[in-house]
Amino acid sequence: xxxxxxxxxxxxxxxxxxxxRVAGTVRTLTDAVRESGEWLSPDGRVGETTAAWLLGLAVxxxxxxxxxxRAPPHYRLGGGGHRVTYRISDLADWIEGTREx
Numbered sequence: 065x066x067x068x069x070x071x072x073x074x075x076x077x078x079x080x081x082x083x084x085r086v087a088g089t090v091r092t093l094t095d096a097v098r099e100s101g102e103w104l105s106p107d108g109r110v111g112e113t114t115a116a117w118l119l120g121l122a123v124x125x126x127x128x129x130x131x132x133x134r135a136p137p138h139y140r141l142g143g144g145g146h147r148v149t150y151r152i153s154d155l156a157d158w159i160e161g162t163r164e165x
Contacts, residue, residue, distance in 0.1 A: 082160055089156035093118050097152070103144035108153060111146035112138075118155055 080088065090108075097104045102114045110118070115136075116126040129135035130148070136158035139149045 085160045085163070086153070086156045089159055090153050093152050093156055103146070104152075105144060105149065107151070109139060109149040109151050110155075111144060112148045112150070115150040115155060118152075119159070 094104070094108070096118065097110055097114060100114075100117075102117075103111055112126060113123055116123045119126065119136075121129075126135055127148075130138055136150055136154045138154075139151070140147065141149070
């Protein structure tokens with residue numbers, strides 16, 4: 065994982081409504097996870113390290129944002145050896161929700 069998947073999103077989603085941008089971002093993030101070989105659950109969740117990478121954040125920054133209520137929705141049920149997981153669709157919605165026009 066050498067760079068953030070957010071770099072790919074800007075071109076893919078420019079000029080679309082929120083739902084279309086979220087759908088495009090979900091595809092981009094999912095492709096990035098699959099290409100990286102990171103764990104991806106059948107229901108589209110990733111571990112905290114992967115989520116941080118996708119968002120372009122340090123893992124500690126994402127954890128701090130989560131405890132402060134400023135992060136995307138998360139699951140504590142874990143999966144794939146992870147204690148905290150994030151659904152890719154929630155990450156995409158969060159990314160697109162922070163978009164400034």
